[in-house]
Each structure stands twice: as structure tokens, then as C-alpha cells.
Amino acid sequence: xxxxxxxxxxxxxxxxxREIIFKLENRITELEELLxxxxxxxxxxxxxxxxxxxxxxxxxxxxxxxxxGKKTGGQPGHIGTTLRMSKSPDEIVELKPNYCNGCGCNLExxxxxxxxxxxxxxxxxxxxxxxxxxxxxxxxxxxGHKQKSSYPExxxxxxxxGKNIKAAVAxxxxxxxxxxxxxxxxxxxxxxxxxSQGSIDNILKRISLxxxxxxxxxxxxxxxxxxxxxxxxxxxxxxxNMWVWVWQTxxxxxxxxxxSRGSKTIDNLFPDGFPNAILNSDRWAAQLKTTAKGHQLCxxxxxxxxxxxxxxEKNQLAYAIExxxxxxxxxxxxxxxxxRSDPSIMQLEENLNALLKEDIPKIxxxxxxxxxxxxxxxxxxxxxxxxxxxxxxxxxxxxxxxRNVKIKQKVSGQFKSNENIxxxxxxxxxxxxxxxxxxxFTLKSIAQLVPAE
Numbered sequence: 437x438x439x440x441x442x443x444x445x446x447x448x449x450x451x452x453x454r455e456i457i458f459k460l461e462n463r464i465t466e467l468e469e470l471l472x473x474x475x476x477x478x479x480x481x482x483x484x485x486x487x488x489x490x491x492x493x494x495x496x497x498x499x500x501x502x503x504x505g506k507k508t509g510g511q512p513g514h515i516g517t518t519l520r521m522s523k524s525p526d527e528i529v530e531l532k533p534n535y536c537n538g539c540g541c542n543l544e545x546x547x548x549x550x551x552x553x554x555x556x557x558x559x560x561x562x563x564x565x566x567x568x569x570x571x572x573x574x575x576x577x578x579x580g581h582k583q584k585s586s587y588p589e590x591x592x593x594x595x596x597x598g599k600n601i602k603a604a605v606a607x608x609x610x611x612x613x614x615x616x617x618x619x620x621x622x623x624x625x626x627x628x629x630x631x632s633q634g635s636i637d638n639i640l641k642r643i644s645l646x647x648x649x650x651x652x653x654x655x656x657x658x659x660x661x662x663x664x665x666x667x668x669x670x671x672x673x674x675x676x677n678m679w680v681w682v683w684q685t686x687x688x689x690x691x692x693x694x695x696s697r698g699s700k701t702i703d704n705l706f707p708d709g710f711p712n713a714i715l716n717s718d719r720w721a722a723q724l725k726t727t728a729k730g731h732q733l734c735x736x737x738x739x740x741x742x743x744x745x746x747x748x749e750k751n752q753l754a755y756a757i758e759x760x761x762x763x764x765x766x767x768x769x770x771x772x773x774x775x776r777s778d779p780s781i782m783q784l785e786e787n788l789n790a791l792l793k794e795d796i797p798k799i800x801x802x803x804x805x806x807x808x809x810x811x812x813x814x815x816x817x818x819x820x821x822x823x824x825x826x827x828x829x830x831x832x833x834x835x836x837x838x839r840n841v842k843i844k845q846k847v848s849g850q851f852k853s854n855e856n857i858x859x860x861x862x863x864x865x866x867x868x869x870x871x872x873x874x875x876x877f878t879l880k881s882i883a884q885l886v887p888a889e
Contacts, residue, residue, distance in 0.1 A: 521555050564629045567598075590884055597639065601629070602883035603876055605639045610861040611875065613840075613847045637854070644857040646885045650878075651860045654867050657688045659706060663826045664713040666723050667834035668697055671841055672850035680859065681705075682838045689837045689866035691859035698722050714824055716831045719810060724817070730824075731817040734831035735761050738818075741807060751804040753794055757811075760788050764819055765829055773825035781822060788818070837866060 437445075532548045535541060569591055573584045590599075608614040614622065616633040623629045658664065668681045671693070679697045683690045683706075694701040699722045702709070709727025716732040717723035724731055739761060745754040763784060767774070774781045792812050796805040811818060821827040840862055845851065851858070864882075868875050 562627050599880045599883040603879035606879050613844045615848045644860045654688050658683045658690045661685045661713045665716040665831050665834035669838045680841045684837045687870050691863045693855045732820040733817045736830040749801045751801045
């Protein structure tokens with residue numbers, strides 16, 4: 437083989453190797469992108485997952501909130517609070533010197549002048565008060581009838597717990613999430629009261645039964661609401677996965693446990709839906725299928741979904757829709773309600789419609805494509821809040837309401853039982869908070885009407 441032939445052969449091999457290298461480089465790029473997407477996980481910043489799942493997430497320090505430019509802590513003009521001295525103390529201890537430290541002179545008969553004072557606030561030892569009711573009998577001298585007295589209403593057995601203890605049990609279990617064993621220890625150590633876990637369980641069951649009329653009243657207010665938020669979350673009951681549902685308004689919170697996350701639960705509780713209300717929820721199908729005057733998709737959920745798509749597929753559509761949603765939130769802050777003929781709103785709607793018509797690669801951008809189709813399907817539920825002054829853009833109030841159930845489960849591990857009791861009493865407690873009604877007063881009032889123990 438001549439030198440010229442060898443050169444031609446080497447050139448051909450070089451071209452072939454370049455083509456192989458080019459293909460390998462492209463394949464490496466594809467695999468790196470697949471690996472990046474595989475590693476990208478959902479967390480509280482880009483989905484509806486709770487922050488507690490962010491422990492191992494590389495994005496756990498990210499937030500949808502934008503910097504305000506303000507320093508942390510109290511802002512200028514903020515009125516601070518501090519421990520205030522009482523004008524009418526329960527006990528006064530007068531400290532008067534009896535002798536002079538300088539020369540030892542006796543000062544007992546010398547007039548004293550108040551120069552300063554300090555106060556200490558403390559709690560006295562708590563001990564249970566036992567009230568004994570003695571029922572006497574008298575014989576009528578006229579007819580011989582033996583007449584007995586009547587016990588006070590609610591005193592139905594030879595020994596029982598009073599309304600304050602019953603209310604405290606409900607308060608500690610449902611409002612402060614304290615498990616039975618720790619509550620038992622608390623009563624013993626702080627109240628000097630021995631109470632069994634069985635008694636705690638019985639008290640909760642009976643007080644929840646008496647709370648049912650209030651629970652049903654809350655349900656009725658939910659049914660008649662004009663503005664409503666709904667959400668659902670999983671909960672473990674004896675190792676079985678169940679669902680806690682919540683519907684809430686500004687003044688009421690209604691919680692219920694179900695084995696289903698589907699429309700069956702809503703149909704059972706609210707067969708006619710909410711014909712008077714605008715229902716705020718995430719994109720869960722069962723909520724969006726519910727009969728309502730109107731629907732509002734939670735913008736906070738949408739922004740987190742868009743954040744995930746930006747990280748995953750980097751399609752410009754996710755960035756553009758995010759800007760429109762942020763602009764809508766800005767408009768809501770500027771004005772509580774708009775007409776559809778408002779120029780700024782018309783432009784916003786047009787821009788959103790244009791984005792939803794854009795062609796998205798179904799294979800390479802499958803997640804963005806799916807979100808676009810979902811938004812097209814629920815197009816009328818994206819910006820509802822701009823046309824209704826009482827409709828919030830997010831469903832955060834529902835998430836806050838259902839978070840109490842998750843905290844209770846996190847403290848206790850799971851519900852062994854009493855999941856319905858928790859929902860009944862928590863609905864009453866949260867509704868009291870919203871209405872400015874004293875929680876302990878309400879629980880005591882209910883406890884007084886508890887059936888005989």
C-alpha cells in the first residue's frame with residue numbers, strides 16, 4: 437500500500453471516528469438530562485408536599501416568597517409587648533429595714549418611704565376539689581310519703597368527673613395534641629389527680645356525642661356558604677390509610693374522616709354540593725367535580741407546580757404562566773374586585789389564552805404538556821378570584837385547617853381510634869377560634885351536658 441493510499445484510509449477512519457464521537461456526545465447529553473430529571477424530586481417548594489419531607493431535598497431552602505428588603509425582626513413603628521405589673525396584686529410583702537447597715541442603729545420605729553417595687557407571678561399548687569352531694573329523705577307526717585331530694589342536673593352516678601376536667605381532657609387531646617399517656621401524667625403531676633387512660637377515652641367519646649348538634653350546625657353553615665375552601669389529606673388509622681376532608685369558611689371549619697378520597701365522600705356528606713359557593717381547591721378531580729356556583733384553582737399550588745416544571749423541563753411556558761399568575765396576585769392586592777371589561781384584566785386574560793394555545797412537545801415536555809391540558813380544561817377556574825372580592829387566590833386556609841390533623845398524627849404516630857372524635861371536636865374548636873368564642877367556655881358548656889358516666 438502506497439503512502440497516499442494509507443493517508444486516504446486514515447482520513448476515512450478519522451471521519452468515521454468523528455461521527456461516532458459526535459453520536460456519543462449527543463447520547464451523553466441525553467443521558468445526563470435524563471439523570472438530572474430522575475434526581476429532581478418534588479418537595480414543598482415545587483409541589484403540595486409538606487415541608488417535613490424536605491429533609492434530604494437539595495431545594496429545601498428555596499421559597500416562593502420574594503425578598504421584601506426589610507430586616508428581620510420587629511419593623512419600625514411596631515409596638516412591642518412586655519410583662520406588665522399588676523395594679524392590684526393578690527399579696528403584698530412589705531420589705532422594711534430594721535437596722536442601719538452603716539452604724540447598727542435600730543430603725544423599727546422610724547418612718548419608711550416606698551422607693552421601688554417588684555412583682556413575681558406564679559401559680560399556686562393545684563389540687564382537685566371533691567364535692568359530695570348527700571341526698572336525704574323525709575317522711576311526710578300527714579300522708580306518710582317518703583320524700584327524697586333530687587340531685588343536681590348532670591350528677592348521675594355515685595362518682596364522676598366534673599365539667600372542668602372533661603373540658604380539659606378535650607382541650608389537651610384535640611387542641612394541644614397530647615397523647616393519652618402523657619395527658620395522664622400531666623393530670624397526676626400538675627393537678628394531683630389520678631385519671632386512667634380508659635377514663636380519658638370515655639370522656640372524649642361522651643363529650644363528642646354531646647358536641648354533635650354544634651358539629652351539625654357547622655356543617656349547615658358550610659352548606660350555605662358563599663365562599664368555601666376544600667382540601668383532603670391522608671391519615672393512618674390502625675395502619676390503614678384513610679382520608680381527612682376539610683371544608684372551611686372565614687367563620688367555620690368542618691372536618692370529616694372517610695375511607696375514600698373520591699367523589700363518593702362529597703356525595704355522602706353534601707349530596708347537592710355547594711350551589712351558592714365559589715369552591716377553592718387544588719386540582720384534585722373530586723373537588724373540581726363538586727357542584728358549585730364556581731371554582732377557583734389554588735394559585736399557590738399552581739406556582740409550586742410551575743416551579744417544578746421549570747426545574748424539570750425548562751419549558752418557557754412554565755415561566756410565562758408564572759408571570760401571569762404573579763401579575764394577577766399583584767392586581768388582587770391593588771384592588772379586591774374587577775369587572776371583565778377592565779383593560780388590565782382583559783389583557784391578562786388574552787395573554788393567558790395565548791399561552792394555553794401554544795404547541796408543547798408532548799414527548800420531551802410531557803409534564804408541561806399535561807399541565808397545559810389541565811389548565812385548558814379548568815380555564816374558567818384560574819382567575820375567578822379577580823372577579824369576586826371575597827374569593828382568595830389560594831387555598832392556604834384549608835391547608836392550615838387540615839394541618840392540625842397531621843400534627844396530631846405526627847405526635848401520636850397514628851390514630852388507634854377516635855379519629856372521628858378528633859374531627860368533631862377540632863371542628864368545634866377551630867370554628868370557635870374563628871368566631872372569637874372562648875374555647876374552654878364552649879367545651880365546659882358541652883361537658884355539662886354530657887350523658888351520665
